[in-house]
Amino acid sequence: MSENVKQSKMVGKQSILFQNPPCIISAASIAGKKEGEGPLGSLFDVVCEDPLVGKNSWEEAESELMKQAAGKVLEKAGLKNTDIRYLVGGDLLGQLIATSFGIAELEIPLIGIYGACSTMGEAMSIGAMLVDGGYADKVLAITSSHFAGAEKQFRFPLDYGNQRPYSASWTVTGSGAVILADRNSNKKNSSEPNIVIKGITPGKIVDYGLKDSMNMGAAMAPAAFETIKQNFEDFGVQPSYYDKIITGDLGYVGKNILIDLLKEKNYDISSNHMDCGIEIFDKDSQDTHAGGSGCGCSAVTFTSYILKQLKERSWKRVLFIPTGALLSQVSFNEGKSVPGIAHAVIVEAE
């Protein structure tokens, strides 16, 4: 019996179905000025007008965004830091310094993760396993990114005035956080559905050999393709099973590649696909080229727009697939390719 119970959580080759789907009991989004001026601007909990968020460096600014997101998600849940058993989080900076300096004061045991821009998917996946598995009553999953810090880390400092090709994306300045808890412990607002994480499909590294750090959408699209295809196969479903299939930050270039790759396998997601990187900025007026990117892109879009649609029952079931490009300044300078990874999370309004 115990053996049967355990087996049933593993679905297909690489997916997991939760027996006690954890509930997202709180969510918070802190965004930068440019993000605040975009189409989702009115939905963010806080928009920081100051790009340095009152700090002295881009790295400290990003830590502050994360600190504010953690504070806000606790406040909205009516919880204290001591109510959270584990924090799962990470960011884009080398050695996760935005996270380390952003959440240290909370004194919550930390599971530090790195999945590039797929980090929110990885954080929610691990957090969901911790809650469903009975290892934690409440888990905080969080990530962040900052435009200026990411440019400095991966490409050129802003002062250099480098030109951006049209395939380049714009790293979102922002931090998104959710608190996951046992479904039964949620004192839900009676008018709203419970928002639960029903299952996950952790992704593999996929490397088609692209070497252009200014075209990350193309580098990540094959990883998104593999994870989404595997999700369909593992659960035996078609694209229409989901009201929306939402990638993290493929942007305009990557979106088309993803749709084409899936079409070759007879999966047509063209009518229900959405990309956070495309939604977060206005293509015509905001000059962000291929769209938004960064850990913060999918995180703040999820914790604002996507959750709103689920809470309003406009969507009942979404497949949320944050996508990451596993490059570093060093690997890029040494002429290595840009491998991609994508972690899928099934989120339902019930």
Added chain:
Amino acid sequence: MSENVKQSKMVGKQSILFQNPPCIISAASIAGKKEGEGPLGSLFDVVCEDPLVGKNSWEEAESELMKQAAGKVLEKAGLKNTDIRYLVGGDLLGQLIATSFGIAELEIPLIGIYGACSTMGEAMSIGAMLVDGGYADKVLAITSSHFAGAEKQFRFPLDYGNQRPYSASWTVTGSGAVILADRNSNKKNSSEPNIVIKGITPGKIVDYGLKDSMNMGAAMAPAAFETIKQNFEDFGVQPSYYDKIITGDLGYVGKNILIDLLKEKNYDISSNHMDCGIEIFDKDSQDTHAGGSGCGCSAVTFTSYILKQLKERSWKRVLFIPTGALLSQVSFNEGKSVPGIAHAVIVEAE
């Protein structure tokens, strides 16, 4: 009932006790030349004489160490890559490039983690939860570090010829890997005990404000102290409960600080404490100053010497606490402190 079962896994404030303690069914250690010449040299599966491991850069060399460790741990278990459901791993390099390029070819879904030199503790902890929770039948936990890559990443390139103070540690060149599986699935060698992960205590970030990247033992000791103290309190045990209490890479400086901090709380671990960073190099002949460090330090010591003692029943129960210093080149250059983190894993021969 289901509620009771779930509650019982959470122990005290931040520990977990596994109901079906996962078994370490295979382990592998790949070490560099200097490590091979040290006291544990004869216990490593492979010693690489070439510091570049046949590659063109330190980063590629580290990826190759990890690739070899993954290959060896699979080979020793008689398993293929497709037998492993998830891989949990990370390294010290920014954006985990040693891991990304080291394990991509295995095509195993990746949970990328960063815990600085505590990474092996974090990987084994997450791996154990995946197996105990029924989310995976077999998980590969892996980490690596490389002396030259770490010096380049965190301090100065070797060519610069920087002098090393006596408080500095020597980053271990090596990679260690274990495969975790359900205890019942283990076809154990009848003469050897099962080696199981009985419980874990994930650690918090602890920052006493030290800013010296050449004295990481002192920066990490407070984190080890907090995690070990919490482990004692959560499980209601005294230091003698463990045959050995084994920190990752505190070295000579950090070891004394840890023992003193615990003594102030009336815990005396002086007789059963051991530090991987002290064991791996010979103090008199190898000129490594404070001792060994790096993700690879605790990983190769665990997968060689520590597991051997457990398999021979010289020790029956150890508390393994890899310790990490959460600095980056950027945070150090910006004058930030070096926060520490430590994740404890209870390993038993049964």
